[in-house]
Amino acid sequence: MERHGYNYNHHRCYVVLVASLVFALPSWAWAATGNAVAGSDHRALTQFRSLITDDPRGALASWAGGNASGPCGWHGVTCGARGRRRDRVTALDLRDLGLAGSVGSSLSGLTYLRRLDLAENRLSGGVPSPLPPSLERLNLSHNALHGTVPPELGSLRRLQVLNLVHNNLTGTIPASLGNLTSLTVLSLTNNNLAGAIPGALGNLQALTGLYLNDNMLQGSIPSEVFNISSLQHLVVQINNITGTLPLDIGGRLPNLRRLVVDSNQLHGRIPASLCNASKLELVQMMKNSFSGIIPGCLGANLPNLWSLTLDVNQLEANDDADWGFMDSLTNCSQLKAIGLSGNKLGGVLPSSIANLSTSIEYFSISGSMVSGQIPQGIGNLINLRSIFMHLNNLTGTIPASLVKLDKLSNLYLYGNKLSGQIPPTIGNLTTLMELPLQDNMLTGPIPSSLGSCPLQKLGLDFNRLTGPIPKELLLIPTLYYATFQGNMLIGSLPSEIGHLTNLEFLDISGNRLTGEIPASLGNCQILQYCIMKGNVFQGKIPDSMAQVRGLVSFDLSRNNFSGLIPDFLGTMKSLEQLDISYNNFYGEVPKSGIFLNTSAFSIKGDMALCGGISQLKLPPCSSNGSMTSKRSRKLVMTISVVTAILGITLLLALFVFCHQRRKFKISEDALPIINDQHARVSYINLVNATNGFASENLIGTGSFCSVYKGTMFNHDLEMVVAVKVLNLQQRGASQSFVAECETLRSARHRNLVKILTVCSSNDSSGLDFKAIVFDYLPNGNLDQWLHQHVLGHGTLLQIGILCSKELPTDRLLIVDALRQLHGVKDRYNRMHLPSDAK
Structure with a gap:
């Protein structure tokens, strides 16, 4: 027994020892195995680190x-x-660190990796095809990856999010992505992917977001995609997608929240079933070819809709019923944006827009065919920030209720038929930055209250505005674009223009502005486009304009500017277009910069210029460059030629000289008595006759005057007249007016134009105004008949005498006309004119 007992106990100890060893072995073996596996993670990351070429943030x-x-x-x-997973790498998040380099295939060794986020770096190379099968989220967006989307990604059966947004990927979308049955978000936005959208994506029954926008995809949206009932966001904008939307889209995608299909080639009607997609928040379908009417139910069942943009399609509205959708949209309490521009929405703009949600911030209906008036109730939409109603057929006045829109930044009403005055209350809109009102029929003065608005862009072109340009407008520091073209504005350009230090574009052409260019305009140093043509400006180009170094286009044509052409215009490297034609410039044309390219500048009608490049074919300048000497020589030459031709007329001229020799002492405002048949007319009569002294009625200009064609009535008889308006800013102009009236009242000849009446009054600004009215005769002047060209200043023609329609072609009869003209000129010069004005 003892022996057996001994054996039993011995065996028992042996079993316990073996058991202890057996149970201890897994712990030791596991530690060794774990260290070895963790080492593989270390090696994978180390290899990945070796592929990073730049780590700017360390x-x-x-x-x-x-x-x-x-x-x-x-x-x-x-x-x-x-x-x-203990001590195993499960996530690698290196987002937005500025890393450069490539990803490589090393990360496939991270066998327990669930999340890989390398977004917003500078990584290049391709998308790695071998990746850990455990991966659930892959984000490589906003890098510089290129190549194709690897079909091997379709083997990542656990993948829930695949984000490759904003790279340079090419090729097609692999059909193998349809194997990712766990995928909830597929985002391939902003790449260069082409080809068709694979129908296999319809297998992604867990998908909530499909983002394929900003690529080059073609074909139609596969029908299978509309079977993904879980889909909430369908975003395929900015591609080349064709086809139509299924009529039952609202029933097949009951969870749809965002439908974004703009900037494609889709056509057909907007499905009325969208009204059944009650969760819709955003409908963006602009820039396609959708047609038909907008479903009237569109807003009825969409309580969460906050944006509806259908711009640039072929949608129609022909009567009030077709505008029923607007009534429906009044049910959308969260609505912030409506875009309907660029369609065929005719008919009257419904007053129901005043009942839209007060949350609305953006309303656009421009470029359609909308008529009627702007509803006064628009002032109820107190959160409106942008109104775009331009390029329509709207009539009536600008609603005064707009003053309630104290958040309004953009008010675009140009290209309509609006009338009346610009409401001064618009000046209370203290957030208004853009106000284009051009191409309407607005009248009255420009409200000075607009100076209270932080305007950046102001367009008032082609209306019927009167009065001066308010200086308050020229004190808006944010203004960079200002146009006043084609109105009836008067007065000078205020010197406050120099405060517009951000001004880039200025157009004041086609008005009746006078005076000189303010030297302060040179303070607008970033000005690029300065257009002042078709006014009555005078004086020289100020030297301060040399400071405007970015000037691209400078147009001073059809004014009364004079003096030398400044050399600094030839040194402006930015200047591409220069037009100083039809003024009174004289002297040498520069030979540098823009003046070397005849297609880039124009000096037509400036007859006293000389020199310049040979292509201009101008006469050479005198050695001292003196225009006074040039004019004197031209006058002497003209008188010599006339004297040689007339010969015998000298006796007659002397007789007239002696007969008319007397001195007058007349004040600046005095007017000689003219026969009763020459009744005076009012300033208003002449304004109406010449359409506000419009530039298209301007016949010509001289040192002291401008001549306009006009139409007047005498006892219901229509007369075409020539109205000579004196430039009273020019020294000697008043004496010239007096002298001409006194001289012409006694001149009688069938070949000299007839004086009809005169005007000595005040203009609309209260300034002195003087004009002489002649018969309008279309055959030109006597000098043209004799010499076939127009002479410079100092000729007989400067007193404004025109030839009659009866001027004969017989040269002997022309001589008879010259006798009378020569006498008239002598009498004119003997009046009380300053020496430098004769």
């Missing part, structure tokens, strides 16, 4: 050397805490 500095804590302590590395 984010991977902790990865260098033998870090005792191992990969789990490295920046961006997350490890598991228990079980098989």
Whole structure:
């Protein structure tokens, strides 16, 4: 027994020992195995680190050397805490660190990796095809990856999010992605993918977001995609997708929240079934070819709809019933944006827009065929920030209720038929930045109250506005675009223009502005386009304009500017177009910069210019460049030629000279008595006759005057007249007016134009105004008949005498006309004119 007992106990101890060894072995073996596997994670990350060529923020500095804590302590590395994932890398998040380099295939060694986020870096190369099968989220967006989308990604059966947005990927979308049955988000936005959308994507029954926008995809949206009932966001904008939307889209996608299909080639009607997709928040379908009417139910069952943009399609509305959708949209209490521009929405703009949600911020209906008036109730939409109603057929006045929209930033009403005055209350809109009102029929003055708005863009072109340009407008520091073209504005350009230091574009052409260019305009140093043509400006181009170094286009044509052409215009490297034609510039044309390219500048009608490049074919300038000497020689030459031709007329001229020799002492405002048949007319009569002294009625200009064609009525008889308006800013202009009236009242000749009446009054600004009205005769002037060209200043023609339509072609009879003209000129010069004005 003892022997057997001994044996039993001995055996028992042996079993316990063996058992102890057996149970101890897994712990030791597991530790050894775990270290070995963790080492593979270390090697994978180290290899990935070797592919990074730039780490500007030092984010991977902790990865260098033998870090005792191992990969789990490295920046961006997350490890598991228990079980098989204990101390194994489960997530790598290196987002937005500026890393450059490539991804490579090394990360496939991270066998427990669930999340890989390398977004918003500068990584290049291709999308890695071998990746850990455990991966659930892959985000490589906003890098510089190229190549194709690897079909091998379709093997990542656990993948829930695939985000490759904003790279340079090409090729097609692999059909193998349809195998990712766990996928909830597929985002391939903003790449260069082409080809068709694979129908296999219809297998992704867990998908909630499909983002394929900003690519070059073609074909139609596969019908299978509309079977993904879980889909909430369908975004395929900015592609080349064709076809139509299924009529039952609202029933097949009951969870749809965002439908974004704009900027494609879709056509057909907007499905009325969208009204059944009650969760819709955003409908964006602009820039397609959708046609028909907008479903009237569109807003009835969509309480969450906040944006509806259908711009640039072929949608129609022909009567009030077709506008029923607008009534429906009044049910959308969260509505913020409506875009209907660029369609065929005719008929009257419904007043129901005043009942839209007060949450609305954006309303656009421009470029359609909308008529009627702007509803006064629009002022109820107190959160409106942008109104775009331009390029329609809207009539009536600008609603005064707009003053309630104290958040309004953009008010676009140009290209309509709006009338009346610009409401001064618009000046109370203290957030208004853009106000284009051009191409309407607005009248009255420009409200000075607009100076209270932080305007950046102001367009008042082609209306019927009167009065001066308010100086308050020129004190808006934010204004960079200002146009006043084609109105009836008067007065000078205020010197406050120099305060517009951000001004880039200025157009004041086609008005009746006078005076000189303010020297302060040179303070607008970033001005690029300055257009002042078709006014009555005078004086020289100020030297301060040399400071405007970015000037691209400068147009001073059809004014009364004079003086030398400044040399600095030839040194402006930015200047591409210069037009100073039909002014009174004289002297030498520069030979540098823009003046070397005849297609880039125009000096037509400036007859006293000389020199310049040979292509201009101008006469050479005198050695001293004196314009006075040039004009004197031209006058002597003209008188000599006329004297040689007339010969015997000298005795007659002397007789007239002696007969008319007397001196007048007349004040500046005095007017000689003219026969009763020359009754005076009012300033308003002449404004109406010449359509506000419009530039298209301008016949010509001289040192003291501008001549306009006009139409007047005498006992219901229509007469076409020539109205000579004196430039009273020019020294001697008043004496010239007096002298001409006194001289012409006694001149009688069948070949000289007849004076009809005169005007000595005040203009609309209260300034002195003087004009002489002649018969309008279209045959030109006597000098043209004799010499077939127009002479410069100092000729007999400067007193404004025109030839009659009866001017004979017989040269002997022309001589008879010259006898009378010569006498008139002598009498004119003997009046009380300053020596430099004779």
